Amino acid sequence: MGGETLRERVExxxxxxxxxxxxxxxxxxxxxxxxxxxxxxxYAVLLGMYELLMQGVLVKYIVASLFRVAAxxxxxxxxxxxxxxxxxxxxxxxxxxxxxxxxxxxxxxxAWIPVAIxxxxxxxxxxxxxxxxxSLFPITTAAMSAVQNIRLVHLRAARNFRVGRLTVFxxxxxxxxxxxxxxxxxxxxxxxxxxxxxxxxxxxxxxLGYLIxxxxxxxxxxxxxxxxxxxxxxxxxALDLLVRRLEQxxxxxxxxxx
Amino acid sequence: MAPNHQPKIxxxxxxxSFRDSRRSRRNGRGADDVHVLRxxxxxxxxxxxLCIVGPSGCGKSTLLNIxxxxxxxxxxxxxxxxxxxxxxxxxRIFIFxxxxxxxWLTVEENIGFGLLDAKxxxxxxxxxxYVRVVGLNGFERAYPHALxxxxxxxxxxxxxxxxxxxxxxxxxxxxxxxxxTRLRMRAELVEIWQREKKTVxxxxxDVDESVQLADRVVVMSQRPAAVADIVxxxxxxxxxxxxxxxxxxxxxxxxxxxxxxxxxxxxxxEGRPAAAxxxxxxxxxxxxAAAAVSRPPVAAAAPRSAxxxx
Numbered sequence: 001m002g003g004e005t006l007r008e009r010v011e012x013x014x015x016x017x018x019x020x021x022x023x024x025x026x027x028x029x030x031x032x033x034x035x036x037x038x039x040x041x042x043y044a045v046l047l048g049m050y051e052l053l054m055q056g057v058l059v060k061y062i063v064a065s066l067f068r069v070a071a072x073x074x075x076x077x078x079x080x081x082x083x084x085x086x087x088x089x090x091x092x093x094x095x096x097x098x099x100x101x102x103x104x105x106x107x108x109x110x111a112w113i114p115v116a117i118x119x120x121x122x123x124x125x126x127x128x129x130x131x132x133x134x135s136l137f138p139i140t141t142a143a144m145s146a147v148q149n150i151r152l153v154h155l156r157a158a159r160n161f162r163v164g165r166l167t168v169f170x171x172x173x174x175x176x177x178x179x180x181x182x183x184x185x186x187x188x189x190x191x192x193x194x195x196x197x198x199x200x201x202x203x204x205x206x207x208l209g210y211l212i213x214x215x216x217x218x219x220x221x222x223x224x225x226x227x228x229x230x231x232x233x234x235x236x237x238a239l240d241l242l243v244r245r246l247e248q249x250x251x252x253x254x255x256x257x258x
Numbered sequence: 259m260a261p262n263h264q265p266k267i268x269x270x271x272x273x274x275s276f277r278d279s280r281r282s283r284r285n286g287r288g289a290d291d292v293h294v295l296r297x298x299x300x301x302x303x304x305x306x307x308l309c310i311v312g313p314s315g316c317g318k319s320t321l322l323n324i325x326x327x328x329x330x331x332x333x334x335x336x337x338x339x340x341x342x343x344x345x346x347x348x349x350r351i352f353i354f355x356x357x358x359x360x361x362w363l364t365v366e367e368n369i370g371f372g373l374l375d376a377k378x379x380x381x382x383x384x385x386x387x388y389v390r391v392v393g394l395n396g397f398e399r400a401y402p403h404a405l406x407x408x409x410x411x412x413x414x415x416x417x418x419x420x421x422x423x424x425x426x427x428x429x430x431x432x433x434x435x436x437x438x439t440r441l442r443m444r445a446e447l448v449e450i451w452q453r454e455k456k457t458v459x460x461x462x463x464d465v466d467e468s469v470q471l472a473d474r475v476v477v478m479s480q481r482p483a484a485v486a487d488i489v490x491x492x493x494x495x496x497x498x499x500x501x502x503x504x505x506x507x508x509x510x511x512x513x514x515x516x517x518x519x520x521x522x523x524x525x526x527x528e529g530r531p532a533a534a535x536x537x538x539x540x541x542x543x544x545x546x547a548a549a550a551v552s553r554p555p556v557a558a559a560a561p562r563s564a565x566x567x568x
Contacts, residue, residue: 153358156328160346161372161421171371175362254361254403 040223045230048223057211062235065196065207068124072131073192080136080188081181084143085173094144101140109134109195113202120203127199127207134195135188142184146177179247179255186243193236208232266425266457267302272324272334273482274317294320296482298334307451307458309468311511312478312486318461319355319429321483325459326352326427338425348372350425351418355433359402359413365389366398368413372421388416391450408439415447419454428460432467444470448495465515469507470497477514487514 004012024042031041040048052058087094087101112133116126150173158172200209208228215224247256275291294317302308312318323329325336327345336343338350346352351372359368366385373381389398392412402410411431418426432440448471451458462468468475472491479486491507498504 151356151358153354153356154360156346156352157354157358157360157371159328160326160348160350160352162346162348163371163374167374171363171374172360175360178362250401251362254401 038220038222040226044223045226048221048227049231052211052224052227058231061206061208061211062231064204065200065209066235068127068199068207069131069189069192069196071124072128072196073135073189075128075132076135076139076188076192077185079132080139080184081143084140084181084184085147085177087140088144088147088177089173094148098144101137105137105141109191110198113199116199117203122203122205124204126203127196130195130199130203131192134191138188138191139181139184142180142187143177146180146184147173149180150176175251179252182243182246182252182255185246186240189239189243190236193232193239197232208235265301266304266306266338267300267325267459268337268340269298269300269302269325270335270337272298272321272331272336274320274324274329274332275482293482295324295331296484298483298485300476300485300488302457302459303473305455305457307448307471307473308460308476309472309474310459310461310476310478311463311465311468311515312483313480313515314463316478316481317483318463318478321478322352322427322429322459322461326350328352348421349423350427351421351423352427353411353414353418353429353431355430357407357410357414357434359410359417361402364399364401365394365405365413368402369416369420371417384420388420391419392416392446406439407435408443411435411443412446415450419450419456423456425457425459428458430462431460433462433464440467445496447471452495465508465511466499469504469511470499475507475511477511487511489514 028041028043031039049058087097109130112130113126116129120126120129154172154176158168163171196207197209197212200207201213204210205214208231212225212228215221215228246252272295273293274295275293277291298321310318310321320329324331325343327336327343327347327350352358360371363371366389369388370381370385373384376384385398389395392415394409394412394416397405397409402413405413414431432443435443444467447458460468460471469491475489475491477486477489478484487510489507489510491504493501493503493507
């Protein structure tokens with residue numbers, strides 16, 4: 001990372017900026033040429049964002065979505081990491097539970113929406129549940145395979161020095177698994193952010209997903225629809241960058257960019 | 259010969275065969291039994307530096323893992339100080355070929371790993387001492403990914419020594435290092451061993467290395483491995499690799515391994531330059547040797563003088 005020249009750094013900024021300009025111009029031209037009355041120009045989207053901001057709904061909806069993701073995701077973290085570590089450690093438990101986990105894993109979290117509404121009604125609990133379901137499997141699977149991939153020499157060294165069980169866990173097993181868990185967290189957070197939008201379109205009446213579906217239903221406000229989409233994209237990007245910073249911690253760097 | 263003649267480790271009738279050496283998680287059943295060791299008997303003296311050499315994959319590493327208590331033997335027993343080995347023990351520390359230091363801990367945290375129960379002050383002092391012993395001053399707070407292969411191996415040696423064991427098990431610890439680093443590490447190891455008075459069991463497939471380090475060299479046969487011979491190297495240290503006793507020991511080991519007359523010329527191992535025939539000695543019968551090894555003599559040979567320096 002250190003060896004970037006000034007030119008490379010300028011390019012890292014300029015190249016994506018150029019792509020953005022081209023896309024925006026193309027978008028604008030396409031709307032102008034087609035003469036669409038419904039699909040907005042980039043400028044109209046910008047105005048839409050401003051409108052949302054002024055009405056105070058933008059911040060409110062962002063907070064609502066982030067809150068749901070945080071709640072469901074933390075819950076999944078709290079359950080998934082210990083569960084994964086246990087299943088990875090105890091071969092018996094792994095063999096008992098893994099087939100079930102692998103069966104549930106490919107079920108799209110979206111498919112849980114009717115179940116969530118049945119169980120939790122139209123409340124915050126429904127999307128939190130959906131995000132929990134969406135994040136749980138990537139996190140559990142990552143922790144599980146992390147334990148199974150601990151290098152034998154590290155376990156043997158720990159046994160050799162005969163440190164206590166708790167120390168083995170805190171100084172060897174957990175740190176050895178951390179890079180893979182972080183990768184799982186990154187994956188899960190990405191999925192959680194995808195799911196919250198879908199969940200909010202159906203199960204609640206606030207949040208960015210609700211904003212999109214509401215803007216369409218209540219007056220074909222596609223400027224607000226696209227504004228909502230762009231904000232979702234930006235927040236998703238910010239979340240990913242946040243988790244990526246975890247990968248730079250000294251304690252886990254050995255597990256990345258090898 | 260050895261500083262002390264009291265038996266430290268007593269290996270009696272050790273035999274072992276494997277189903278599948280990996281943990282049986284991936285698939286429950288393995289191939290047929292593989293016989294790895296066949297009736298190994300061996301006595302290691304207190305304070306002795308013992309090398310175990312043998313062809314690659316002969317089971318010498320398995321033997322060391324059994325002695326260390328990581329693997330159970332199918333038959334036979336290992337006694338240390340008269341007591342049977344039932345598992346790994348902090349009084350006997352294993353140093354791994356693939357480097358067993360923890361990449362998530364700093365150099366000093368690694369070295370102090372075996373001292374977690376000690377008082378903090380005592381721990382700090384011991385760690386500082388062994389940082390100095392292996393010459394890693396200034397790298398205490400570094401993480402392993404910032405270190406070279408040789409430095410990582412030094413950390414592992416320091417981590418072992420800091421726990422104050424009386425036996426060190428070393429499984430080809432320098433195998434992954436470059437030639438010069440390997441020579442330097444051998445010299446350092448001998449110094450440390452002379453100072454710390456540990457019993458060392460050192461597994462290697464490098465005959466030169468064994469002759470340079472050991473009081474006695476245990477030569478293993480092909481799999482299923484047994485002790486083919488024990489060659490004493492009664493040469494004071496630091497050793498001159500060209501001394502006649504040294505050459506005789508090497509020759510003898512090669513002979514036991516089935517490379518008669520290849521001793522001075524070709525090590526029977528892959529990917530490593532053999533020592534060049536020396537000026538004083540006639541270029542030993544190369545053709546038969548090559549035939550025995552079933553590969554042409556290595557052209558790019560390491561200069562003999564390089565081995566001397568260590």
